[in-house]
Amino acid sequence: MTGTTLVDTSTGLASNYTVSNPTGLTASITPASLLVRATNAASRVYDTTTNASVTLGDNRIAGDVLTISNSGASFAHKNAGANKTVTVNGIALGGADADNYIVNTTATTTASITQAALGVKVDNAEKDQGRANPAFTASYTGLLGGDTLANEVSGNLAFSTPATTGSPAGSYVVSAAGQASTNYALTYTPGVLTVNPTEALQSAVASVISAVNLAPSQGNMVQAEVVAKGETVTSKEDVVQSNQPQQGSAPVVQTTASVNSNVLPGLRLSVVDTGLRLPMETGNTSIESQ
Structure with missing residues (x-):
C-alpha cells in the first residue's frame, strides 16, 4: 500500500505527525455463488427409461468464461405422466473463470412423459x-x-x-x-x-348341383308326389309307367331309393338320398326360385 497521507482538519495538528504506509496486509476474494438452473426439460414419449433432456442457465458475471457439465438428467421414474420432476445431477464448472465461482451440484424442473x-x-x-x-x-x-x-x-x-x-x-x-x-x-x-355353411348344407347344395347336371341326361327322375306318398323306388322301371307328368303336376327329382326327408336351414327342400324334393308350386315358378 502506498501514498498514505494525513489530511489536516480544523485543528491544524496534522503537522505534528508523520505517517508510513502499512506493509504485509492480506485479504481474500471469495468465489461468487453461481446458480445453475434447469430452465427447460423436453417432454417425450414413454420409452421404458428415465432419461431426460434439459436446458441449463446460470447467473455468471458478464464476460466470464465458464463451461457447465453434468452427469445426466433423469425423471424420477419411467412411467408416463404429466409434470413429472426432472433432476440434473453432477453439475460442475470448467473454463478460465471456473475458480471464481461455487456452483450447486443439482437442479430440478418438470416435464411430461406421454403414452406410447x-x-x-x-x-x-x-x-x-x-x-x-x-x-x-x-x-x-x-x-x-x-x-x-x-x-x-x-x-x-x-x-x-x-x-x-x-x-x-x-x-x-x-x-x-x-x-x-x-x-x-x-x-x-x-x-x-x-x-x-354347415356340412349338411354343403352336402345338400352339392346334391342339388349333381341333380341338375346329371338327372336330365340320365332320365333317372320321379314325380315328387311319388316321394310324398312314401313309396319306395328301387329302379327306374318302378316309376316310369304309362302315365307321364301332366300339366301342373309336381316337379320331379332324381332319386335312387327310399326317401330320407330333412329340413335344412335356409333351403326349401328335402333330401331324398342323393336327390332332393322341391315344394309343389302352381303357375310358372322356376326351379331357381325354390
Whole structure:
C-alpha cells in the first residue's frame, strides 16, 4: 500500500505527525455463488427409461468464461405422466473463470412423459353355421423393451360381434375393448368372423348341383308326389309307367331309393338320398326360385 497521507482538519495538528504506509496486509476474494438452473426439460414419449433432456442457465458475471457439465438428467421414474420432476445431477464448472465461482451440484424442473402406442388387433376366426362362436383372440404390437402385457396392461379384453349361433353364413365384424395402461395408449382394430355353411348344407347344395347336371341326361327322375306318398323306388322301371307328368303336376327329382326327408336351414327342400324334393308350386315358378 502506498501514498498514505494525513489530511489536516480544523485543528491544524496534522503537522505534528508523520505517517508510513502499512506493509504485509492480506485479504481474500471469495468465489461468487453461481446458480445453475434447469430452465427447460423436453417432454417425450414413454420409452421404458428415465432419461431426460434439459436446458441449463446460470447467473455468471458478464464476460466470464465458464463451461457447465453434468452427469445426466433423469425423471424420477419411467412411467408416463404429466409434470413429472426432472433432476440434473453432477453439475460442475470448467473454463478460465471456473475458480471464481461455487456452483450447486443439482437442479430440478418438470416435464411430461406421454403414452406410447400399443396396437390390439383382433385375430380373424371361422366357424360353421349353427355352431357357437369360437373363443376369440387378439395380437398386440408396440410393447417396448422388456415390457409385458401382464405388467403393463390391466383389465379384461372383451370381444363383441353381431354373429350368433343362428346367424347365416357370411362375414361379421369382431370388436374388442376393455383394457387400459399407464404407459400405453391402446388402439383396437377389429377382426372378421367368417361363418361357413354347415356340412349338411354343403352336402345338400352339392346334391342339388349333381341333380341338375346329371338327372336330365340320365332320365333317372320321379314325380315328387311319388316321394310324398312314401313309396319306395328301387329302379327306374318302378316309376316310369304309362302315365307321364301332366300339366301342373309336381316337379320331379332324381332319386335312387327310399326317401330320407330333412329340413335344412335356409333351403326349401328335402333330401331324398342323393336327390332332393322341391315344394309343389302352381303357375310358372322356376326351379331357381325354390
